[in-house]
Amino acid sequence: PGVNSPIVWNDRVFLSGATQDERAVYCFDATSGSILWAADITGDPLIATENIKTTNDTGYAAPTMATDGRFVFAMFADALVVALDFSGTEIWRHSLGTPQRNNYGHASSLATINGALIVQFDQGTKDDELSRLMSFDGATGELNWETVRQTPASWSSPIVIEHDGATQILTCSDPWVIAYAPDDGTELWRANLLDRVEVGPSPVFSDGMVFAGNDTAVFAAIRADGTGDVTETHVQWIADYGLPDTCSPLVTDRFVLTLATYGTLFCFDKQDGGEPIWEEDFGADFVSSPSLVGDHV
Numbered sequence: 001p002g003v004n005s006p007i008v009w010n011d012r013v014f015l016s017g018a019t020q021d022e023r024a025v026y027c028f029d030a031t032s033g034s035i036l037w038a039a040d041i042t043g044d045p046l047i048a049t050e051n052i053k054t055t056n057d058t059g060y061a062a063p064t065m066a067t068d069g070r071f072v073f074a075m076f077a078d079a080l081v082v083a084l085d086f087s088g089t090e091i092w093r094h095s096l097g098t099p100q101r102n103n104y105g106h107a108s109s110l111a112t113i114n115g116a117l118i119v120q121f122d123q124g125t126k127d128d129e130l131s132r133l134m135s136f137d138g139a140t141g142e143l144n145w146e147t148v149r150q151t152p153a154s155w156s157s158p159i160v161i162e163h164d165g166a167t168q169i170l171t172c173s174d175p176w177v178i179a180y181a182p183d184d185g186t187e188l189w190r191a192n193l194l195d196r197v198e199v200g201p202s203p204v205f206s207d208g209m210v211f212a213g214n215d216t217a218v219f220a221a222i223r224a225d226g227t228g229d230v231t232e233t234h235v236q237w238i239a240d241y242g243l244p245d246t247c248s249p250l251v252t253d254r255f256v257l258t259l260a261t262y263g264t265l266f267c268f269d270k271q272d273g274g275e276p277i278w279e280e281d282f283g284a285d286f287v288s289s290p291s292l293v294g295d296h297v
Helices: none
Strands: 007-009 012-018 023-029 036-038 071-073 078-085 088-093 110-113 116-121 133-138 144-148 159-163 167-171 175-182 187-192 204-206 208-212 218-223 235-239 255-259 264-269 275-279
Touching: 023 071, 023 078, 078 116, 088 218, 110 167, 133 167, 159 204, 167 208, 175 208, 235 275
Parallel strands: none
Antiparallel strands: 007 012, 012 023, 023 036, 071 078, 078 088, 110 116, 116 133, 133 144, 159 167, 167 175, 175 187, 204 208, 208 218, 218 235, 255 264, 264 275
16 A cells, blocks of 8 residues: 555556555556556565554655656655666665654655655754755765755655746745755755644645645745745735645646645635635545646646
């Protein structure tokens, strides 16, 4: 089992799964659904329940995988990161050390950029300086750079964006939305919007604006062209209603949508924010993020 999301490259679909004693990566045929291969991720370090903490919501394989078209990357609850080729052969692995003081188990998903693997590894408290953002060479596993983050444990995932010809890595954690440069991990800008919350949703980006938020804090649109602390200068709008708590938002050409785990979907005007244009209560619980296919959510 694994509560991560599928990723797709051409005709292949990849998923990871794990139990207390086993870990695996699966490759499916996108057309037929048949399993092309299943890689058993064995050997040291093994998952040990006495060293890690998970819940039923996260389990042992919560992070969604990533691929750059050459390799596929997976991360598990014990912070083991593995890279495989498209035939299922393991290329390299790294143990990042057991996550400490992480209430639910590690859940941040992976990202890739220009042949590099990006890992957001938040843990502990903001004073521990245990949290960090890392870039690994996708082919060799060598560490490109590591940036210490003065942020507590979080379960949000990093995303990679391009704005005005420059690439940024966006992250969310109490209390900051922070953008980093992918070449060396230097900080580009930050906004203080997520104070005293356990951050789950990931940010999204569209038309020069970053959209990020969390329940009991705010949901905000931030212009991505700032430097330093942009809290007072680059926040386009803020909403304090219809806030996501686990599911990441969805942004389209005109709208940004947030989904609460208790089952209500909210739709905001992307440029102006304000009150939700509409909301829909599905009467069901959600933990997966909404996605857009054609004109349908």
